[in-house]
Structure formats: structure tokens, C-alpha cells
Amino acid sequence: MSAWRQKLVEMSYPLLRPWLFELEAETAHHWTLAGMRLGARCGLLAGEPPVVNPVEVCGLKFPNRVGLAAGMDKAGDAVDGFGALGFGFVEVGTLTPVAQAGNPAPRLFRVVSRQGIINRMGFNNPGIEAGMANVKGRKYRGMLGVNLGKNFFTPNERATDDYLAGLRGAWREADYVVVNLSSPNTKGLRDLQEAESARALIRALHAEQEILRQRWQKHVPIWIKIAPDLTPPQRESLTRVFMEEKLEGVIATNTTLSREHVEGLKHGSETGGLSGAPLTRRATETIASLAQQLQGSMPIIGVGGIMTAADAVEKIQAGAALVQLYSGLVYSGPALVRECIEALGGS
Numbered sequence: 001m002s003a004w005r006q007k008l009v010e011m012s013y014p015l016l017r018p019w020l021f022e023l024e025a026e027t028a029h030h031w032t033l034a035g036m037r038l039g040a041r042c043g044l045l046a047g048e049p050p051v052v053n054p055v056e057v058c059g060l061k062f063p064n065r066v067g068l069a070a071g072m073d074k075a076g077d078a079v080d081g082f083g084a085l086g087f088g089f090v091e092v093g094t095l096t097p098v099a100q101a102g103n104p105a106p107r108l109f110r111v112v113s114r115q116g117i118i119n120r121m122g123f124n125n126p127g128i129e130a131g132m133a134n135v136k137g138r139k140y141r142g143m144l145g146v147n148l149g150k151n152f153f154t155p156n157e158r159a160t161d162d163y164l165a166g167l168r169g170a171w172r173e174a175d176y177v178v179v180n181l182s183s184p185n186t187k188g189l190r191d192l193q194e195a196e197s198a199r200a201l202i203r204a205l206h207a208e209q210e211i212l213r214q215r216w217q218k219h220v221p222i223w224i225k226i227a228p229d230l231t232p233p234q235r236e237s238l239t240r241v242f243m244e245e246k247l248e249g250v251i252a253t254n255t256t257l258s259r260e261h262v263e264g265l266k267h268g269s270e271t272g273g274l275s276g277a278p279l280t281r282r283a284t285e286t287i288a289s290l291a292q293q294l295q296g297s298m299p300i301i302g303v304g305g306i307m308t309a310a311d312a313v314e315k316i317q318a319g320a321a322l323v324q325l326y327s328g329l330v331y332s333g334p335a336l337v338r339e340c341i342e343a344l345g346g347s
């Protein structure tokens, strides 16, 4: 984005934020998405992601190390707008094989005094086919991730079928695919992080990946996104499986079920996953333990409570190759993206 446009967009957020924060959280989210789509359509939000300390991960060339985390653009229809904020990669989804409405509203809450967000959206999304139709005509030139989930009505024993359907559907558009095993809002989903369930799933996905690679002459790396709430033994056995099965990457972390830091606060006891500042330390500690066990055998994508550029630097220092953010964008606006990119310039 040109410098003056960047300034305009950055300066408008502190003016818009009080109005957005007056609105119910999901309404504010819809207005934000509408703004991103409109901004892209009228040419205000345009331009290539800045090339700052680029890095090659899994054979993909990331222009910079800062990405948009899954869940902001679930339908993939605002990629150009978000991409114009500077993100080196944008992850759309979670997308499931069949469209679903998600949980009843209200299902999204701000814990403003702690810069936290609690959500129990429940994978509201238009389905993988519609999501991929949305991203198809994108102008965005950064990397595109597609985050996959299972439908709420699919029992865990059939979850593999949903992820395989997602993989097939995402293949042609995606630069990388994420298997989301860590949303707390789909009953039983996190149980798929149990070591042997994960092993069976990875094997099935790798077999399909090879078929798709030959058919389309294109390789799409598969990463798994994990929760910050695994006990150390659970995390260690899962990580061992990742290494044995030669998984290509791990995203750490999704939202937490912990209510540490928000107990007793307005909305602090809502059901769902907590993100933002209350998650920062827990996510960074997860990344550090993963890095110690993985010993560089696969990249870690660090996410969870990046509210300042210093938080992004800490994630990289803990062992992440790339970082993503969501809640920080809600609280600090587009300037945070530029600040993180700049701060990671010399990492």
C-alpha cells in the first residue's frame, strides 16, 4: 500500500474504534469485514505485501513473517482488504465440507479491560467450495492458507473424511493447508489431538496429499493447529507423532479454555475460547516447549496474544518461524501489522 494510504488507514482506526466498541462484538466484526471488502473494491486497500526479512518455509516464499490468523476472514471474501494491511500471509477459514451456521448468538465477547476476546462461534462458514470460489479471483500476492475443520454433525470416527474433503477442495487455491484440531467450540474436536488419533489422521492426509500432488503437479504443505491447553505429556506425545509422521508444520496456538486473568470480569466467564493478551504467555510457552522438542525438524507458526510488536519478537525468539495475529488487530488496528513487520525486520 502506498505510504499515504497506509497512514490514512492507520489514522482512521483510533477514530473508528470507539464506535466499533459501542457495537455488539459480532456486529462490529461484520462492519469491519464490510469495510475491508469495500476498501479493496474501491482501491483504497490495495498493494503488495512489503518484503521485509522474507523467509522460505516449506518451500513457500513469505514476503514477511506476519500473517492474519484464521477466524477473521472465515469465508475468504476479504482477503484483498486484509492483505493490503501488509500481511505476508492470510489464513482463511475455518472451512468445513458443508456450510454451517455455527452456534446461536451472542457468541463473541470482548473482555476490554484485559484486551481479551472470548468466542464460541462454532465454525460458522459457507463451506469449502464457496470459500474457495471467494478466494479464486484475489489480487493479493502474499501466501494464502486455508484452515480446515470438520462439520459439527460429523462424528469423530468420520472426521478424517471431512479433512480429506477439505484438502481436496482447498488444493488448487491454497499455498498451505491447516488442519484445525484445536477449536474448543466443536464438541470433541480437541480429542483428535490424542497421539494415535492424530497419527491415523496425518497418514490419511499424507496419502491424499501425494495423490493430489501428482494430479495437479503442485505441492501443498499440511500444518496442524494445536491448543494451548494440552498437558506437557499430551503435548510431548503429540509432538513425537508429528516428528515420526514427518508433519510439515505446526501452528501454536488456538484459543484457551483457561480463564486466568479474566475471572470475575465482565464477560470473563462466557463459554468459549479466550484469545488476546490473556493468552500471550501461555502461547509463547507452548511455542518454546515445542521448539525444544522439535529441534528444527519442522517450522512453528506462533500465534496467541500478539498485542504489540514486542510480543511478535518474543514469539520468534521462542522458536517461531512466522507469526499470526487476530485479537491484536481488534484492539490496536492496522498499525500493529506494520509495527510487527518492522520489528521482525532483523530477526
Ligand SMILES: Cc1cc2nc3c(=O)[nH]c(=O)nc-3n(C[C@H](O)[C@H](O)[C@H](O)COP(=O)(O)O)c2cc1C
Binding pocket: 069, 070, 071, 072, 074, 093, 094, 108, 117, 119, 121, 123, 147, 180, 183, 225, 253, 254, 255, 275, 276, 277, 279, 303, 304, 305, 306, 324, 325, 326, 327, 328
Ligand atoms: C472470533 C474468533 C474466531 C476464531 N475462529 C477461528 C477459526 O475458525 N479457526 C481457527 O483455527 N482459529 C480461530 N480463531 C483463533 C485464532 O486464529 C487464534 O489462534 C487465536 O485467536 C489466538 O490469537 P490472537 O490472540 O492473536 O487472537 C478464532 C479467534 C477468534 C477471536
